[in-house]
Amino acid sequence: MKSEIPPNTVARLSLYRRLLEAWLEKGTTHLYSHEIASMACVTPAQVRRDLMAIGYSGSPSRGYSVDALEDSIGRFLGSDTVRKIALVGMGNLGRALATYFVSRAPRFRMTAAFDNDPRKTGRVIAGCMVHPVEAIPGIIPAEGIRTAVLALPPESAQEMADTLVKAGVKGILNFAPVPLRLPGDVFLENRDVTASLEKVAFFSGQPREGN
């Protein structure tokens, strides 16, 4: 095989799609790459490359068909099928994420949530049924869940990640502030909020050249 999709392209496609939906509702039928680029705050060349990656072609005279492109991105990302997600950790961050996903990312289904606190398990919190972590090996394969979000304290993150991978998870979005050691066939995205803030704080101090 030759062609790989750059991860950043996937993230941008997600954004393009949301922008296109807004235009669809307004009845706009066609957009040029520079118009999409402007809304997404990227360069027009970037937009064309990204669309090239999913094999979608526009017309030089009219640009891209909003309707067909939205559909094309949707099928590429797989959002026409239900994508089941597991959430592990129902602390402050976990609850906020659950609420966020339910209201803002309806294309994902938060199929199951897990926590080790018995005061939380067995209840529905933020729209998600919370199970004890011991139920992971049973529920994940039974539901065919392949994607998990970790919102855990650093102490238990690695252990839960191992449990998830053993149960068949192939992609983890990790909010715990520790690195995870995972097999190479599991996709990992780290969102260490402390490190992000450190980065921003650092460059807020440094003077930067404008563009």
Added chain:
Amino acid sequence: MKSEIPPNTVARLSLYRRLLEAWLEKGTTHLYSHEIASMACVTPAQVRRDLMAIGYSGSPSRGYSVDALEDSIGRFLGSDTVRKIALVGMGNLGRALATYFVSRAPRFRMTAAFDNDPRKTGRVIAGCMVHPVEAIPGIIPAEGIRTAVLALPPESAQEMADTLVKAGVKGILNFAPVPLRLPGDVFLENRDVTASLEKVAFFSGQPREGN
């Protein structure tokens, strides 16, 4: 000027530092690059490059002094001085972030929080005094705040970002799921959670080669 620090290096330094602190408490005095690398789940060469960037040198025989390195990173990141942060948006995510920072990132001070909901303003929530957004132009310059975290719905994110920049903010950590158009001298880090989840879900489906 010639040398620029790679943003990713800054994020990793934040991680190294936290790892070193744990070893300091255990009384370990020296570590080799491959030991730090193993804990951080990166390559030894990456660690040496990162430390080279801050001008810290180890010894081929003993490795890096945990104590001196921790200190060196701290001074480089500026964490010996108080770094004031403003948080804008006290919804579910904002509250979770505030709680998280107060307990897990004590080197940052959440100096002020802002929200436009009158039921929230004037109170202390998650350890932060919440002000109305109209107070931004007064408080930000008075406190000398240069860094802000945005946890807002997409509709108001751009407007609040503009207000913050006008008030002197030079770095924004954006959790709103929209791109922000900002002057080139303002550092921007986007943490669009929907896009992150989309990326992970996409690659959870695709088979990937191991390492």
Added chain:
DNA sequence: GCCTGTGAAGCTATTCACAGCT
């Protein structure tokens, strides 16, 4: 003229590989 699609160039980030030190 102004657009798309895309080879080539340019940047940035990471890893290799080895000289030099102890």
Added chain:
DNA sequence: AGCTGTGAATAGCTTCACAGGC
């Protein structure tokens, strides 16, 4: 022998710039 520091190589991502089409 096994480490660090680093030039050189590689990989990955973004932008340039232009051929080709309406």
